[in-house]
Amino acid sequence: MPGTNLIVPVVLWGKHAPTHCISSIYLSRDQKTLVTGCYDGQICIWQVHPETLKMTPRCLLVGHTAPVTCLSRASIIQDNNYIVSSSEAGEMCTWDLVDGKCRESVKLSQVHTNIQAYHMCNSEDLRLFCNGYYAEILIMDPFSLEIMFSLSSKMNPDWISALHVLRPSSRKDDVVLAISITGTVKVWSLLGHENKQSEPIYENESKQIRCLNALSLNCCAYNxxxxLIVCAKYCQIYDAGDFSVLCSIQAPTGERWMSGDFLAPDRVLVWSTEGKGYMYKLPANSVPDHKGFHGPTVDHDSPVLFNLLAHPDNKLLSCPPSMRFVVTSVGGKQRRLLLRGDSHGVVSVWSVDEAAAPTSRIVSHAPVVLTSLNLAWAEMNPSPVGILDQLHTPEETEVKLTSSIYILAANRLVVGREDGSIVIVNATHTVQLQLLHGPHQQYDDWPTHQLLLGHNGRVNCLLYPHHIHPRYDKTHLVSGGIDFAVCLWDLFSGALLHRFCVHAGEITQLIVPPHNCTTRIQKCICSVASDHSVTLLSLSERKCVTLASRHLFPVVSIKWRPLDDFMVVGTSDGTVYVWQMETGHLDRVLHGMIAEEVLAACDETVADDLGGAVAGSGDLQGLANPAVHFFRGLRHRNLNAMR
Incomplete structure (x- = not known):
């Protein structure tokens, strides 16, 4: 619409479905929505038919920068269609499943491995009980994503590897049962009035058991x-009273257990890294209603495998699948399902009720529903269109698209391809050709396009610097490829202006430095390569200004201290390298807490009178920040300030 800032996003998927290596899976209680998170950070929402469980992909949510590890419901209200997701980078988001909007997001220093939604006593709605790579249990609000309070450990504090929240039948309080990675079982009792201002909440009791690195913990809902505590090599049934071992089940040869749950007081379902579900009948000493409960173990009386949930083809997976046991109801009747999402993007659903009855021999049950994005794409008629379909003829091999940027000012779409070519087309005309019917579809050479040839192999990244800041020439386009080269192009003529060959690995990222750097650095762009090197390439001088190549691990973040002339590079092992931009001199290599503080200080933007950036809003906060003192010491070569 002319005269407005309205931007309408248009997605042209192409003939091939996007990759979707599933890392987490969730089914809503009304069985109308399935959600899958993947290792790329995207979340796919599937529309589900409650009766037949037929699934159709509806939308793709983009927001996480790391694998999505946890998915949980956000409300106990049936019509409240919200979920909470968490990633390996500590990011948490609350999503509206109806329109796909992100309602709230936050990034925590704690990384969750498990989230259990639970309705506490004296609470209006659900609370999220989170555990992961930290020593506490965090209780969070699913809509504000604030930490309401936390549960701490007094005895043997360590990372909590699994937890289960329940309300005992004879009591009004809630009980949190958890186990640490070192095998300490802990119990907390919650009355419902806990908050952030209350005293630290320590465990009521704890006990050390022989169970290291537990993966899941579930209390039997029937009694x-x-x-049931599941570890990689074995799972064990414990007496909830004294936590003594009643029986143990070894993982099948070549497989590792992932998790499990109770199907009945005397039956359990445990699933493995191969994507198979194993159903076991428990011995008499592990069944509370049996007269032999907690009795001595008899040699011939051990858990018996009676049924198996598996794919008939037993296809090899590149990574362990995400699996989840859900209990729902349809038409007033209970329905129990086992969900699986694997590395091929395939979603499988087993009916546990059909397979739960013991038989005279072990029977392998196939999934009742099987779907994937690839199958959904194959069923579409006509098939989804791609942005450059007009360039392909049926007899030609299709060239994959590997990178793209939209240049708003010039209304150009720039697409890098796997064969090293770069195609520039008019964005509006291309979308019009693919999505709108009319006489323009009869033209053979419309819309016109430019073809830039300069890379030998895949084009990994594209950058139009003028779009980031107007100080750059509006004709300059930059590309990085698998051939270790960074190419500078004239956007309008298509001419190759210069080819930078300074890296010893494929180019993975192109970045624009801040606008308040020195005059020389302002004309540069920053490139990152797979050989762990970082360069500042001058587009005006056509040469490399700085080559930072002493990093031992992959580069994961680049921060700037422009007024101090520092480029700060963070690597995957937590090390931080401080480089002078003008001279290319490596000033310092930092580790541990000071490395984290220096990276955090780079995010602050308030300038102080010494030309640095002060953390916080007040002078006192800035003066107290050790990272700021460190930068000042570096700038003025003051060893006392650095200490």
Missing amino acids: QRTV
Whole structure:
């Protein structure tokens, strides 16, 4: 619409479905929505038919920068269609499943490995009980994503590897049962009035058991007297009273357990890294209602495998699948399902009720529903269109698209391809050709396009610097490829202006430095390569200004201290390298807490009178920040300030 800032996003998917290596899976209680998170950070929402469980992909949510590890419901209200997602980078988001909007997002220093949504006593709605790579259990609000309070450990504090929240039948309080990675079982009792201002909440009791690195912990919902703890090599049934071992189940040869749950007081379902579900009948000493409960173990009386949930083809997976056991109801009747999402993007659903009855021999049950994005794409008629379909003829091999940028000012779409070519087309005309019917579809050479040839192999990244800041020439386009080269192009003529060959690995990222750097650096762009090197390339001088190549691990972040002339490079092992931009001199290599503080200080933007950036809003906060003192010491070569 002319005269407005309205931007309408248009997606042209192409003939091939996007990759979707599933890392987490969730089914809503009304069985109308399935959600899958993947290792690329995207979340796919599937529309589900409650009766037949037929699934159709509806939308793709983009927001996480790391694998999505946890998915949980956000409300106990049936019509409240919100979920909470968490990633390996500590990011948490609350999503509206109806329109796909992100309602709230936050980035925590704690990384969750498990989230259990639970309705506490004296609470209006659900609370999220989170555990992961930290020593506490965090209780969070699913909509504000604030930490309401936390549960701490007094005895043997360590990372909590699994937890289960329940309400005992004879009591009004809630009980949190958890186990640490070193095998300490802990119990907290919650009355419902806990908050952030209250005293630290320590465990009521704890006990050390022989169970290291537990993956899941579930209390039997039918009697609350037995507990299933799953480890990689074995899973064990414990007496909830004294936490003594009642029986143990070894993982099948070549497989590792992932998790499990109770199907009945005397039956459990455990699933493995191969994507198979194993159903076991428990011995008499592990069944509370049996007269032999907690009795001595008899040699011939051990868990018996009676059924198996598996794919008939037993296809090899490149990574362990995400699996989840859900209990729902349809038409007033209970329905129990086992969900699986694997590395091929395939979603499988087994009906546990059909396979739960013991038989005279072990029967392998196939999934009742099987779907994927590839199958959904194959069923579409006509098939989804791609942005450059007009360039391909049926007899030609299709060239994959590997990178793209939209240049708003010039209304150009620039697309890098796997064969090293770069195609520039008019964005509006191309979308019009693919999505709108009319006489323009009869033209053979419309819309016209430019073809830039300069890379030998895949084009990994594209950058139009003028779009980031007007100080750059509006004719300059920069590309980085698998051939270790960074190419500078004239956007309008298509001429190759210069080819930078300074890296010893494929180019992975192109970045624009801040606008308040020195005059020389302002004409540069920053490139990152797979050989762990970082360069500042001058587009005006056509040469490399700085080559930072002493990093031992992959580069994961680049920060700037422009007024101090520092480029700060963070690597995957937590090390931080401080480089002078003008001279290319490596000033310092930092580790540990000071490395984290220096990276955090780079995010602050308030300038102080010494030309640095002060953390916080007040002078006192800035003066107290050790990272700021460190930068000042570097700038003025003051060893006392650095200490």
